[in-house]
Amino acid sequence: MSSHSELKNSQDVHLRAKQIKSLIRSLKQKIKKIEREGEVAPANCHIIRYQVNGKGTIYWYYKLQAAESIFPMATNNEKKTKYKYLGRAGSSAHIDAVEKLTRRNLIDELERVIQSLTESYLDIYIGTETE
Helix, strand or coil, X not given: CHHHHHHHHXXXXXXXXXXXXHHHHHHHHHHHHHHHHCCCCCCCEEXXXXXXXXXXXXXXXXXXXXXXXXXXXXXXXXXXXXXXXXXXXXXXXXHHHHHHHHHHXXXXXXXXXXXXXXXXXXXXXXXXXXX
């Protein structure tokens, strides 16, 4: 009776592991699909809105900001800056950056889920060794 229970438990473990591996594969395919849709913003970037005061009028502009200096400077392509000017809301550069950043955020979230599932996959086998 004990061997039947052990066999069933072993089959259950393998089924759960197989399901997790299948889900990880599916999520990796989703990442590739997102990457095929268009360019992806660099990691650790976000869009910031800032204002400029002009003759009695306030203008709002946008720029892409990175955690490190990765964008070529407008005045010197040899040097790098943390910012990339995008212009006003709705400009082609602004919309393009929003689309790239959306793809980056989707990929980052999928990668976090894959990491969590990978840990779960390992837990299945580590957990069965101690049982």
